[in-house]
Amino acid sequence: MANSILSQxxxxxxxxxxxxxxxxxxxxxxxxxxxGGVERNSKMGGKSTRIGTYKCYACRKPFTVKIGTIFEKSxxxxxxxxxxxxxxxxxxxxxxxxxxxxxxxxxxxxxWFMSHRIREAMKDDGGPLGGTGKIVEADETFWGTETGKKxxxxxxxxxxxxxxxxxxxxxxxxxIHDMKLxxxxxxxxxxxxxxxxxxxxxxxxxxxxxxxxAKHSTVNHTLKEYARGSVTTNTIESFFAIFKxxxxxxxxxxxxQHLERYxxxxxxxxxxxxxxxxxxxxxxxxxxxxVVGKRLTYAATAN
Ligand SMILES: [Zn+2]
Numbered sequence: 001m002a003n004s005i006l007s008q009x010x011x012x013x014x015x016x017x018x019x020x021x022x023x024x025x026x027x028x029x030x031x032x033x034x035x036g037g038v039e040r041n042s043k044m045g046g047k048s049t050r051i052g053t054y055k056c057y058a059c060r061k062p063f064t065v066k067i068g069t070i071f072e073k074s075x076x077x078x079x080x081x082x083x084x085x086x087x088x089x090x091x092x093x094x095x096x097x098x099x100x101x102x103x104x105x106x107x108x109x110x111x112w113f114m115s116h117r118i119r120e121a122m123k124d125d126g127g128p129l130g131g132t133g134k135i136v137e138a139d140e141t142f143w144g145t146e147t148g149k150k151x152x153x154x155x156x157x158x159x160x161x162x163x164x165x166x167x168x169x170x171x172x173x174x175x176i177h178d179m180k181l182x183x184x185x186x187x188x189x190x191x192x193x194x195x196x197x198x199x200x201x202x203x204x205x206x207x208x209x210x211x212x213x214a215k216h217s218t219v220n221h222t223l224k225e226y227a228r229g230s231v232t233t234n235t236i237e238s239f240f241a242i243f244k245x246x247x248x249x250x251x252x253x254x255x256x257q258h259l260e261r262y263x264x265x266x267x268x269x270x271x272x273x274x275x276x277x278x279x280x281x282x283x284x285x286x287x288x289x290x291v292v293g294k295r296l297t298y299a300a301t302a303n
Pocket of ligand 1: 032033034035036037056057058059060061
């Protein structure tokens with residue numbers, strides 16, 4: 001019989017789904033989210049008790065593994081959450097809320113809510129990229145139109161994302177609102193190790209910022225000089241190509257309000273990519289580890 005990942009119990013049975021999530025969020029056993037207690041927690045049984053409910057006998061309060069995670073205050077069955085996580089983690093160009101709605105059989109509103117919360121869980125810890133002997137390519141890409149802006153020459157009305165990619169390592173993309181030196185400097189200072197060898201195009205801002213790093217090499221795009229020996233920005237350009245294909249092909253109308261979350265999604269998949277040895281199931285597990293502490297406040301009551 002074919003050994004399909006999707007035939008595993010956690011995708012079909014809610015109890016198995018809870019056990020799967022609990023094993024990853026509480027590797028040493030249940031932790032009471034109210035008082036932090038680890039010793040006097042008991043699983044509640046009985047027909048009237050919701051699946052996954054524990055009681056803490058230290059503070060006498062009930063809890064589930066959902067508290068303090070992206071699953072909090074959601075009535076969507078945990079096994080469907082795990083299906084959604086798997087689908088999003090394994091789809092290279094992303095998966096639209098509409099597709100999720102049809103595949104999972106949940107309402108469009110629930111699908112939208114789930115996919116945005118899952119994107120929250122894909123945000124990384126923010127440690128610096130680069131370092132001694134490491135090459136980081138930096139570049140920006142423009143997309144669509146900022147909410148409420150009129151067309152301007154020079155792309156001032158467009159949404160902008162700046163990305164930093166460490167060769168053979170991680171990417172980080174950051175939404176920026178303008179191309180001012182101070183804006184770009186801030187992004188690079190807070191995301192790059194100063195010992196990094198930086199590679200960029202010849203945008204004037206990079207000449208200024210480049211002085212703060214161990215080494216700075218540039219590629220002249222206007223002369224079609226995309227590669228001069230190892231000086232290229234090909235890595236970042238291929239990341240932007242996947243990012244834009246996803247935005248155009250899958251997410252047709254990304255509003256500027258949510259752009260940051262979509263870029264976190266593409267970063268996550270790139271940082272957990274196959275060429276680094278991360279397969280689909282492991283990528284979904286890595287995503288699941290990010291669910292803690294990422295609850296969205298603006299949509300907290302939806303479904
Ligand atoms: Zn407690």
